Amino acid sequence: MQKATIILLAVIAINYLAPFTAIGQDQNGESSRISINASAQVVESIEMVTVQDMDFSPVQSSQQTITIDPLSDSNTGKMIALGNAESQIRVSFVRERTLTHTSGSTLTFTYEIAGNDEDDQSSAEILQTDNRDLTLNSNGEYYFWIGGQVNVENARPGNYNGNFTIEVEYI
């Protein structure tokens, strides 16, 4: 089985795949000529592309909990699984991860993931941590939106870093 693992870092990085569209036309009445393009995106087995990292707005001291709703929040992380069209994939991830402060104190972030074979966050479904059988769409894509929540009630001020790992494999 081929597998792709990706780690979502707290650094903003945007991959934009721009379609190649150039159409030329040459016409002189008795004859005419026009061009279209052919395109294919080759991936090595199955790949995960991070389109957007999670974005936490500055936390206010009065806040007890930070929540990013994977179905509606624009600050979610976003990833795309790229592979063989219409293939079934299995996704697994660890729901709880520890974020660490430079002083050594920690916070526990509870992840929540929504997935969809269309690029439409609002109609995505919440994925559970157990293996799920999902299907890449006709373009070989499956979309993930990563959110979750963390309790910051007793947190020390400062930066907390952590990562999120999701594994995707063909069935």
Place this chain on the structure above:
Amino acid sequence: MKKTLIGFLFFILPFSAINAQMLAINVEAPPELTVTVTTDGVLDYGTVLQNNSYDIFLGDPKTEIISIEGQKNKSVEVTIAAQDLMLDASNTISYTLGASYANQGEENKNQAEPFNGNTATFEVNGSQGSRNENSNNQGNSNATGSGGGQSTETAYVYIYGNIDVGNVRAGTYTSQITISVSYTN
């Protein structure tokens, strides 16, 4: 001898002109061929894996559609030049062209006839009741060379085909497919 003949013609021309009648000369040029991409202009195979083969068939929604508007019942030749998809000089994907045409006046894949290789010659026919009168002029040819009052019809060309992905580098591969259309006479 030559000088004599020329002098004679010069002499009789004014005399002939007196009895001449005005004669309208009407040269009918065929209407311009108008070729248009009616789809998005990208034959898109989407995400593909190394060492696999992928087809876009005639009936696939990804098939590209070209419309050709030309003189009704006049024959046109369509030639398609396609290249392999390329990432760089050492990473290419071979592309095998698939093409068909429908010349019965409607965009209908069920009426499509396959090309002979990369070329097809067919008349721009039309079904009854689907005639378009050329509105550029009502009689004489005009400066653009369009025909006068000639019926035009629209034929459709479908472009699809197969790619064979070998052990190539990951990335976005592209190529251009050029469709040339001309009247055959």
